[in-house]
Amino acid sequence: MTSINAASIKQNIFYNFRVPYALITLVALVAIWEMTAKLSDVPAYMLPAPSDIMVAMQSMWGLLFIHSGITLAEIGIGFVLATLIGVPLATLITYSHVFDRAVYPLIVGSQTIPKVAIAPLLLAGFGYGLAPKVAIVTLIAFFPIVINTVVGLRSVPAEMLHLARSMGATPLQAFWKFRLPQALPSIFAGLKLASVLAVIGAVVAEFVGANGGLGYIIMIAGSNFRMDQQFAAIIFLSAIGMVFFWLIGLAERAMLPWHISVRSASEKN
C-alpha cells in the first residue's frame, strides 16, 4: 500500500515538474558559442563571445532602453492602427458583396508584394520621423489581421445564423453575439502573426532611414564593426518581440478560455 502511494507521489512530482528543455538547449548553445569564440582564431569583431556581448550591453544599457522605447512606440502604434483598420475592414468585406469583390482580391493579391520593398518609398513620402515607421508597421501587420478576421467571420456555421434569425436577432445582435465571438480565435491567430511581423516591420523601417530605435543602433554598430553592440541590440529586440507575443497570448487566454488552442495548452501541464 505505502509503496504504491510513494510511487504515485513520486510520479506526481515528476509529472508536475516540467523540465525546461528549451532553456537547457539555449544554455548549451550559448556555452558552445562562448567556447568557439574564445578558443578559435575568429576575431571578436566577426564573432563576439556571449560574455563580450554582456559587457557591451552593460556599457550601453541606458542607450538601449531609450532606443527600445522608440521601437516599442513604432510597433505599438502601428499594431493598434492595423487592428483598428483591419478588423472593421474585414467586417465590411464579410458583410458587403461590393467590398468583397472590389477590395478583398486586391488585399490578398498585394500579399505578394514584399512590404520591405515599399519602405524606401514611404520614407521618401513621409520623411524621417515616427510617421513612416508607424506606416510600415501598420501596413505589414494589417494583412494577417484582415485575412484572419475575414476567415473567422465567415467560419460561422450556417445553422448558427439561421438560429439568430429565428430568434429575431437584429443584424447588430447577430454580429456581437453570434459572429464576432465565433471569429475571435481566428482574429487572435491573426494578431499573433501581426505582432511578429510588426517587430520586423519596425526594424526594417529603421534600417532604411532613421535616427533612433533599435534598428538604428544595429546599423550604427554595424558600420563601426561593433558586432557585440549589434548583438546587444538584437537581444533587446527579441525580448520586445517575445513580450509582445506573450501579451497577446495572455489576452487570448483571458478572452477565450473555452477555445481548444487555449484549453489544450493548459491541460498539458
Place this chain on the structure above:
Amino acid sequence: MLHTPDTDSFISIKHVSKSFGPVQALSDIGLDIKSGEFVSIVGPSGCGKSTLLMLLSGLMKRTGGDIRVGGQMVDSPRSDIGIVFQRDVLMEWRSALRNVLLQAEVRGMPMGPAAARARELLKMVSLDAFENAYPHQLSGGMRQRVSICRALLHKPPLLVMDEPFGALDALTRDQMQLDLLRICRETHTTVLFITHSISEAIFLSDRVVVMSPRPGRIERIIDIDLPRPRRLSIRESREFATYSDEVTQIFKSLGVLREGDDE
C-alpha cells in the same frame, strides 16, 4: 378578405414548391398539422426535408404555394418557433445555462424569469448539475439536450427538429426520445420532426409523412394509432412492426430501398 382557417389546423402547407435554380427540391407539398400534434417526416437523403423545414420557419423563400402557421402567412423568419438542428450549434464560449439564455437575451425577455425557466428546463433533461459546464465538457447527448432547452425557452407553440438525434448512440437516442415525448406532452408543443429512422418516426409520432426522392413529394401520410404515453416496449409490438413494414414497402416501391435478391 378575412382568412378563415379550414379545419382546426395549426400549420397549413398548400401546394408548396421550391427550386434552387434548375434543381427542383420540393414539388406540390400539402400538409396540415393540428395543434399539439407530433408529426415526423421520413425520406431519402436529398428529398428536401431540411428545405421544407427552412420554408416553414421562414428562413428560406418558397417558389410557390402557401404556408400558414396559426393562420398567419409565413413570409419572413418566424420567431415563435423553436429550432433544433442535427448539429447542436452550441456556443463554445457560453456555459450550458447561458447557451439556453441566449434565446432570452436576443429576444429581450426579462432575465429573472428566463433564468428560472432555463434552470427548470435543464432539470427536466437531467442537466441541472451541469448548468455551469461549458459545451466541451459535455457529451454529445448532453449538448443536444442543451440545444433542445434553448429551443424551448421562449415557450414556442411549434418546435421543428432536423434529425436532432442523428449523431447519438442508440441508448442515448432512446432516452432522448422518451424525454422529448414527455416535454412535449407537458408543454403541449406541436412538433415537426425530421429523421432518417423509420422506427424513430413511428415511435414518436401521431403521423408519419413519407417522402419520395427528388423532386421531393409527399408519398403517403400514415396515422400512427399507438397508445400514449409511449413506452420503449411498444417497438416490440405487432402493430409497430406493421407500421414499420408499411413504410419500408413504400421505400422499396420507390426504389429507395433495394434488397439483393429482388434484382
